[in-house]
Amino acid sequence: MDVVTIIIIAVVVVLVLAVLVMYNGLVRLKNTVQESWAQIETQLKRRADLIPNLVETVKGYAKHESSVFEAVTNARAGLLQNTASPKAAGEASNMLTDALGKLFAVAENYPGLRATENFQQLQEQLTNTENLVSFARQRYNDVVRDFNTRIEVVPSNIIASIAGFKQAEYFQIENPAEREVPEVKF
Amino acid sequence: MNDFQANLRRNRSKSVLFVFLTFFILGILIEAIISATIVFRTGETYDLAAFLTSLPIAFGVAIIIIFVLYLQSSNITLKLANAKVASQQDYLMLNNIITEVSVAAGIKAPKIYVIEDLAPNAFACGTAENGNIVFTRGILQIMNREELQGVAAHEMSHLKNGDSRLMTIIAGVGMAIGFLTFIGSRMMFFSNRRNSSNNNNVATIIVLIVWILSLLLAPILALLTQAAVSRKREWMADDSAVSLTRNPAGLESALEKLQTAVTEPASASKNIAHLWIADPVSGDISKTNDGHISYRPSKKHTSMFDTHPPLEERIKHLKAMQ
Numbered sequence: 001m002d003v004v005t006i007i008i009i010a011v012v013v014v015l016v017l018a019v020l021v022m023y024n025g026l027v028r029l030k031n032t033v034q035e036s037w038a039q040i041e042t043q044l045k046r047r048a049d050l051i052p053n054l055v056e057t058v059k060g061y062a063k064h065e066s067s068v069f070e071a072v073t074n075a076r077a078g079l080l081q082n083t084a085s086p087k088a089a090g091e092a093s094n095m096l097t098d099a100l101g102k103l104f105a106v107a108e109n110y111p112g113l114r115a116t117e118n119f120q121q122l123q124e125q126l127t128n129t130e131n132l133v134s135f136a137r138q139r140y141n142d143v144v145r146d147f148n149t150r151i152e153v154v155p156s157n158i159i160a161s162i163a164g165f166k167q168a169e170y171f172q173i174e175n176p177a178e179r180e181v182p183e184v185k186f
Numbered sequence: 187m188n189d190f191q192a193n194l195r196r197n198r199s200k201s202v203l204f205v206f207l208t209f210f211i212l213g214i215l216i217e218a219i220i221s222a223t224i225v226f227r228t229g230e231t232y233d234l235a236a237f238l239t240s241l242p243i244a245f246g247v248a249i250i251i252i253f254v255l256y257l258q259s260s261n262i263t264l265k266l267a268n269a270k271v272a273s274q275q276d277y278l279m280l281n282n283i284i285t286e287v288s289v290a291a292g293i294k295a296p297k298i299y300v301i302e303d304l305a306p307n308a309f310a311c312g313t314a315e316n317g318n319i320v321f322t323r324g325i326l327q328i329m330n331r332e333e334l335q336g337v338a339a340h341e342m343s344h345l346k347n348g349d350s351r352l353m354t355i356i357a358g359v360g361m362a363i364g365f366l367t368f369i370g371s372r373m374m375f376f377s378n379r380r381n382s383s384n385n386n387n388v389a390t391i392i393v394l395i396v397w398i399l400s401l402l403l404a405p406i407l408a409l410l411t412q413a414a415v416s417r418k419r420e421w422m423a424d425d426s427a428v429s430l431t432r433n434p435a436g437l438e439s440a441l442e443k444l445q446t447a448v449t450e451p452a453s454a455s456k457n458i459a460h461l462w463i464a465d466p467v468s469g470d471i472s473k474t475n476d477g478h479i480s481y482r483p484s485k486k487h488t489s490m491f492d493t494h495p496p497l498e499e500r501i502k503h504l505k506a507m508q
Binding site: 032036039043121124127128131132135136138139143 | 278279282283285286287289290291292331335430432
């Protein structure tokens with residue numbers, strides 16, 4: 001075996017290894033994207049489950065604010081129907097966050113309601129749930145950005161296109177200010 | 187690859203270096219004690235052959251110590267700090283905050299502990315997969331939700347960046363070195379002087395010098411290493427905390443509250459100083475008129491032995507991000 005053959009073999013081995021490493025990296029990122037999406041779904045479901053209880057509590061004290069309850073109930077229904085794509089789910093989720101913000105603003109006008117322990121627990125629950133949704137979304141979008149970048153940059157874009165990796169969709173964020181956790185003050 | 191990840195990777199390779207360094211210090215110290223034992227207790231000469239036989243033993247013992255610490259460090263630390271599990275019922279908000287931040291970090295939610303200590307502080311130990319975060323009673327009393335979230339994110343970052351285990355090992359090695367130095371210095375007094383006076387060859391004198399030097403230097407080097415690693419990682423953890431919560435104001439106001447806190451943790455010890463979010467042992471202790479001992483964590487100068495960057499600088503850094 002002469003030197004040239006050895007060099008060629010070495011180059012081929014290195015290339016194959018590089019392709020394997022890049023492919024595995026893409027698979028790992030794709031799995032992380034899926035895992036973070038599952039986390040979002042879990043958190044959205046958790047929030048949807050919490051809402052009926054919340055609405056009932058506020059209703060007991062503020063019967064006349066029917067338009068707010070309607071908005072929350074509609075937004076919740078909208079979210080339950082729109083979990084298929086990240087974009088649609090994101091929009092529905094934002095609507096629900098807005099509606100909940102209004103609900104708590106209304107609740108603020110009823111001191112009797114604010115004083116109940118049940119309500120304070122719900123407040124903590126809601127802050128927790130909104131934070132969970134927001135953090136799950138933040139992490140999902142970060143992971144999607146990493147994955148999409150990896151698919152686009154040379155040389156892993158070649159492997160991505162051969163292996164059929166597709167860009168992942170961001171979870172919709174209307175405006176940058178919404179990255180912040182909605183402030184619920186009492 | 188962004189700055190943050192590059193930083194993480196650099197830190198990881200540095201960690202390896204630091205573990206080797208502490209391992210080396212520990213090995214030398216044990217070797218010094220073995221050689222001193224040979225010379226002072228048995229009265230035999232310490233020559234090249236003795237050196238070559240005892241060296242593997244010394245480093246073997248060092249490896250075992252580090253390995254045991256690696257497996258047991260979290261449990262030991264939690265026991266030492268007398269930490270009690272913070273249950274979901276009793277600490278609902280704290281449990282919620284930890285779950286939230288762990289979702290942001292994409293790691294398994296760590297176990298939460300509380301220690302009955304009125305000084306506000308917190309620390310993390312363990313790994314990203316199996317982490318523990320400890321809060322003092324004091325920090326839970328003075329901080330609001332937003333501030334606790336900042337502190338939780340700081341501690342979670344330590345876990346995610348792999349700092350906690352490394353620092354716990356360094357802490358353990360620090361304690362081991364302290365203990366060995368103690369034993370070594372006691373041997374000086376109980377040495378068999380009749381025998382040692384018979385040995386007047388050069389090797390024995392060299393052993394004596396190396397022995398004294400390593401007894402003096404090992405604890406200092408251990409402290410310096412501990413402090414250097416720790417300071418770097420505190421900066422990193424502040425930055426990663428903000429990248430998790432996207433809310434520099436929360437951590438900033440938490441640090442401001444820590445700055446004005448006036449009590450020293452009862453469980454403060456130099457060996458786990460670097461684990462806490464704020465340095466528990468720096469600062470001045472003074473007696474007030476009514477005889478109470480008061481403690482100011484803030485201080486004017488910085489030194490190589492500090493385990494934390496000054497709080498003022500950390501606060502300034504966080505303010506710049508807003």
